[in-house]
Amino acid sequence: MDISIIIVNYRSWKPLLNCLESLQTIEDTKINFEVIVLDNFSNDGQFDYYKSKFKDFIFIENYINSGFSNGCNLGAKVAKGEYLLFLNPDTIIAPDTLNTLYTTYKKHPEIGILSCLQVDKKNRFFNQKNLFPSFFQVFGITRFFYRKFTSKALNEKFKIQDDLFYPDWVSGALLFISRDWFKKVNGWNEDYWLYFEDVDICKKISQSKGKIAITCDATIFHEHGGSSRNNFETEHISKTEVIISKHVYINTNFNTLSQLPSHLFLILFIFLEKTFLSLLSLFLFFNLKLKTNRYILSNLCFYYFNAIKKRTWLSQSSVNYQK
Structure with missing residues (x-):
């Protein structure tokens, strides 16, 4: 198995439907992949329906809502792929995205984590020029002035090279990582229940001399907040x-x-x-x-x-x- 796609879901069935249907359209590829849906105890009667609707995918039901990090780690434990793609249920992936991520990652052995561009429902690109939080980055006011006075250096830092740019961290909405790197940093940090776990895993990769990269050759749709703020x-x-x-x-x-x-x-x-x-x-x-x-x-x-x-x-x- 080349790639295991791991999706953690909690009562995001409608966005998940679109996500899984987009994964079903991936046919013209020589990459072997599996899809694992880890449901964090939605407990709303939908699990069995989706499990029967998408028979080619693996569905696992958690006994509690253990959070994103734990859900990802549980999915990774049953995954068979050499590479792991963590994907939000409120995303839609194009047929060629998987191949682009796979080939780009293998072409650049210095990369520890790879992601791609993201657009919202208004076709606007997300700002993914992310810096690791620091004392000057945690607070809105200090973050504004820090970026203002370091804008020249930041523009150089985020300069596109070989259709890639290198932020400090990428969103967990789409995060591509080899199993070797995943094991090296001991997976997702389960101290986090929701949010900042993606920043944390990128920090650990960076401290271990791996690069965090975004390819400009692939774009996904991401309904931001569609999986965590639905009421x-x-x-x-x-x-x-x-x-x-x-x-x-x-x-x-x-x-x-x-x-x-x-x-x-x-x-x-x-x-x-x-x-x-x-x-x-x-x-x-x-x-x-x-x-x-x-x-x-x-x-x-x-x-x-x-x-x-x-x-x-x-x-x-x-x-x-x-x-």
Whole structure:
């Protein structure tokens, strides 16, 4: 088996349908590939239907919603491919994309992780010129000024060479990696439940002298948020997890001197922002996006209280939380 395509799903059946149908159109290729769908306990009666509809694909049902990292690792354990392609359910892949990723990766042995261009439903390209988070990159205001004053150096860094450019990290929406590299960095970090796990695995590859690359020769459709923010409840939960995962990333990847000030500044900025938006939502009560901030603020109060009590930055949903 050349490639194992691993998709972690949680109640994203409609986008997943389009994704799987696009994978069925991949016929004109000499590459042997399998498709593994790891369902994170959607528990909504759809699993058996999709399993019977796509009989050529492998469906695995998890007993809990263990998060993206754990789901990816579970899929990788049963995968037979020499290469692993982690793919979001809210993506649509063109018939030639798989071949482009495979041939490009083999042509450039210096690459540890490869991805491709992404467009949204308005045919706009995602900005994928990503830098690793640092003290100046974690916060919106400092990130803006950092990029402004280093724009010349960044333009040189992201210069396209041989139809490739090299960001610090790529989105987990599409991440192509050899099994050897995957084993070398011990797979996905299960401290993360949702978000920043893609940044973390790219960081580990980079620290091991592997390159992170994006090919301009392939493009996928990506309905951003279509797999994690499909209703009001998952919206505020997922946005809370973004903040929690920032703390996990800081604790995992920042040096000792910058950890504490980064945690404290993040807490301060988040509380100021969410408190202001929560108060504003009381007046603009018809705006649902503003309303989510009240729930996020409540979630974060519980999280920070628990972080102090348990002395951990991990989300309670992380499989490593109780270890």
